[in-house]
Amino acid sequence: MESHCDETIYLLGRSEAETTRLNKQHRFLVAISGGELIHPSIPIEGITAVADVGTGTGIWLADLAKRLPNAPSVYMHGFDVSDAQFPPDNTIIGPQGRKIPLNVQDGLKPYPAEHLARYDIVHIRLLTAGLPQDGYATVLKNARDLLSNPPHLNPENAMVYQDKILTNIEPTGWIQWEEVDHTTFCTNKLPEHPAITKLRNATIDAMLKLGLWPFAPQRVFDEISKARFQNVRRETYTTVGKEHLHEIAPKWVANVMRALVPPSMVVNGQARNEEEGKAKVEVLIRQFEEHCEEALPLVNFGVTVAQRCD
Template sequence: MEIHDKYVFGRDKVESKRLDSQHRLLVKVTGNTLIHPTIPTEQIRSVADIATGTGIWLEDVSQFLDTPHIQRYYHGFDISSDQFPDNPGSIHLSVHDLTDPFPREHWNRYDLVHVRLLVAALEEYEYRAAITNIYNILKPGGYLQWEEIDEETYISKDNPVIWELRRCFDYSLTTEGKCFQASAKVYQESQIVGFVDVERLAYDSHQNPDLRLDTDKRLAAIIRTLYARLLWRSGQVDGEEAAARKAEALIELHLGLCDRGCSPSVKLMRVVGRKPFAASL
């Protein structure tokens, strides 16, 4: 992978496994709400998932919505097909960049469009185009659900690991022209584009103490992958090996704090909005 690849993470089997584990954790963080409760699931007949990766969110949603005698359509889009499942079953998959308009056959097609974790992928100026493109493929009355782990997650009064992650991510993403305040940006741009009933919600893993070990492991994985990658990409260290060494030192500090009962939480931000019934393209 090139240092300036738009996608920060890798796309190998190890990374796909990490994505699937992360998905399962984030679903638990939201109280097992794959779809926000304000979205009327009985009306959903077609679902799109942007930056679908391994397609695991669509797979779970298709099982959650499964109803006898009702046929539904599921479509996952990603900028690369490298992590698409070999046997997607009834799920359709396409390579597409969210910042480009979708093919016309997708316009006005979906009751729900889901997006997750593009904070390290989209440049700040691209959010307006991305949200406009989502607006266009939603049916009038259809819903957007966009989830991010961004600036709001990396806030702590007393954890030096979180302080360092926040410093690194803010510096690195700003250097690349990206927006660390991703959920706030989505909330703002969604209203400008024309979505109504827009909400920005926060979920915290500390609400479920049983998630502590999973969140500890997830943060260690983020340090080993995203933190190390951004250190290198932004020129804060001299090469991949130096980035890996710094990441391992931070993981050691993190795990030591966890052993002493100082486990940080995972906070997931979720923006939900509806395309007006009277919307026109």
């Protein structure tokens, strides 16, 4: 039976307010990465199945179901270690009443047989707040097992297939893993405001204490590069040069800090409980927001895409 799993470390909460924040955050992350849900180097024509690992509220899949040109013929499935933020009945109701199932599944454990080699694209986003340092390789290995295999090379079709790889037209076997680097949170104004240093360090210290990994985009790229993948590509998206995000970026950062820093302060012994942490964080956020009247928060959102190979 599916159930909410409370055993894993998770620095963010799973309240209704956090569900709302994740859904709003989705808009910002899509906007910062050029408005696309799937990186343009992944061919989407002809895809038949997409999975989302660590799906949270399922917002990425819900949006994909609205946007994919061939969505009605694409099977979609979400997995998360907890169902606490899933929509009712663990189901996303997409356009035309289309149902997208969400399942409790720890990405650190092997997936049931019916999901293996089934998906053309596996998407993963923002596991940093709950994924231990030594878990990245395991989540990747299990996610790789979900991916369909590109056609096997044999002497007759090798050249044809090689052309397809080179022109990236094979829709099979792609992973897209997106993470924020918590260590690079700053603004474009020097000297750094002490409130920013305090907010950033509180998160980094707590993550390291809990065995989590604040430099996630680099880790994801390194793990994918070491595993059996080809066509590996990394993008780093920032707010620089994106005028349309300059007003919203400080609000997004402030809300991330409101979610992450109070529990971090408790872990670090900087606050006795989350309420005390929240009060301290509000003071720092007011200073950060004042500073942002003249400064732009620099966000580092890293995406690695790659295709499974054997």
